[in-house]
Amino acid sequence: MPKRVDHAERRTEIAEALVRVAGRRGLHAVGMRDVAAEAGVSLRLVQYYFQTKEKLLLFGLEHLAERFGERVSARVQAAGDSPGPRAMVEALLMAALPTDDESRTFHHLYTSYAVLSVNDRALAAQPFIKNPDAAEDALAELLRQAQESALLEPGVDARLEAAGLLAMSAGLGTGILVGQRTPESATAVLEHHLNRIFRTRDA
Amino acid sequence: MPKRVDHAERRTEIAEALVRVAGRRGLHAVGMRDVAAEAGVSLRLVQYYFQTKEKLLLFGLEHLAERFGERVSARVQAAGDSPGPRAMVEALLMAALPTDDESRTFHHLYTSYAVLSVNDRALAAQPFIKNPDAAEDALAELLRQAQESALLEPGVDARLEAAGLLAMSAGLGTGILVGQRTPESATAVLEHHLNRIFRTRDA
DNA sequence: AAGTTCATGGTACGGTCGTATCACAAAATA
DNA sequence: TATTTTGTGATACGACCGTACCATGAACTT
Incomplete structure (x- = not known):
């Protein structure tokens, strides 16, 4: 499965998932798991592309x-x-x-x-x-x-x-x-x- | 110890503790325990005067x-x-x-x-x-x-x-x-x- | 072909948070 | 004085949350 992937693009997708879910439920209520689910990826992946929540x-x-x-x-x-x-x-x-x-x-x-x-x-x-x-x-x-x-x-x-x-x-x-x-x-x-x-x- | 106490006054004191600590660390970072500590009372007391965090x-x-x-x-x-x-x-x-x-x-x-x-x-x-x-x-x-x-x-x-x-x-x-x-x-x-x-x- | 790197999954750990429970003494009530 | 109510303490519970760890197979390198 792991074909090479464009990191910048991935990060953008995840960031947009963050924006969407935060727009719905409020930024304070958003966790990494929510972002992962919204982006359709695993929690691990969010960690992989952004190491920490603050960076995300x-x-x-x-x-x-x-x-x-x-x-x-x-x-x-x-x-x-x-x-x-x-x-x-x-x-x-x-x-x-x-x-x-x-x-x-x-x-x-x-x-x-x-x-x-x-x-x-x-x-x-x-x-x-x-x-x-x-x-x-x-x-x-x-x-x-x-x-x-x-x-x-x-x-x-x-x-x-x-x-x-x-x-x-x-x-x-x-x-x-x-x-x-x-x-x-x-x-x-x-x-x-x-x-x-x-x-x-x-x- | 339990002499009769003015509930309204107590609630005001606790609410002002909330405002102080939230002013320092941000509302998102404030928990019941912080409010209790700032007000100089036990966690139980905050629960007693406000049943839930939302009410507080x-x-x-x-x-x-x-x-x-x-x-x-x-x-x-x-x-x-x-x-x-x-x-x-x-x-x-x-x-x-x-x-x-x-x-x-x-x-x-x-x-x-x-x-x-x-x-x-x-x-x-x-x-x-x-x-x-x-x-x-x-x-x-x-x-x-x-x-x-x-x-x-x-x-x-x-x-x-x-x-x-x-x-x-x-x-x-x-x-x-x-x-x-x-x-x-x-x-x-x-x-x-x-x-x-x-x-x-x-x- | 062998070895290394990359992308990904699954899952466990330590901490914190809001809330609930048990206990008990001082006051009010009877 | 006996009993109920009221204020307070300590602590436990279950749920999350961010992060760390272990595993593994595909792709690239040499």
Whole structure:
């Protein structure tokens, strides 16, 4: 049976099994045995490709963040041919809201990881600084471009605005996740704020 | 030894032990034995006052939310004699940011509970709808009053603005928690947004 | 062809966790 | 004073969980 196998691919499959089962039952309730069963392999195999649970979790987080980053930038680029910068800004912010199953799982797990990272240096190290800062840079750049095209209201600080919008989107996301808020109302809130940043009817 | 004892008080002491130890090591890592040790009682006693771990967690969340609600409204009222409504709005939003130890622990644990509530109906039921909605009502009311005094920029929707600000504050809070953002930068972001809501120089 | 490496299965071990059980003394009740 | 209730201790049980160990056959190397 043992023909040579692509380790990277295997690890990805297992990591995605982790994400699926954690999305269903919560990250805290996931054990190696669950991941193995979900991936359709034996417990031994999970141990073989990841030696320890911590390494599995770490890889799972990296994989999750990477996949979601791709998803977001795909949507932003898809909105590139629309009316203008505002469409891209909206695409970026809305893609991060937990509206469908994939983004919901992402939000759920990313928040789980964030909570764990408070007490776990290994988890804290990597993606919780790098990843959101990248998003913030991208959004700030979009806003700056809009500003140069005189599409924004005066007095807007692109960097501060980017940070605020991202934080708001994250906060609304958790609101949706815990059932406090509907996706529609979250969208309305974001929309209202964008209306106060972007010039509605121009000069 | 057994003189009659105030159950409510005992339960509160144990719940606060839970909050302390969970604040240090993370909610996921807390067991009944840890809570017992932190409270200085035997495991049996924790079982005696809360029959099950789920009930302990539930009570702990309620207690946490209640205590923090009191803290926030105390700060808001303390700001009541300052310049005007904006001071109260700022007090409300800033009190929710994890700047000191207490608010940091609150943010940490509240987010932990929020994540758990996604897969736990008992946890989801109570405070994740009621509590933030109350804050939103209070903030919306403050904004509406400011609006009637013509202190806000035109075109501001008090309700949407309240929801947005609260979400932003929550999002910034997590940013601080995971070390992505400093309290100062979070304050700056909030301040900038309030400057765009409140009229800076008046009529 | 022989030997080594790789992928995989099965299973056991030590620890911890939530919960249940047994025991007992101090207070309240009668 | 006799009895029931209440608060507390110690400890045991069964279930998991992460990890380690042993085995084994296919594939590659020489």
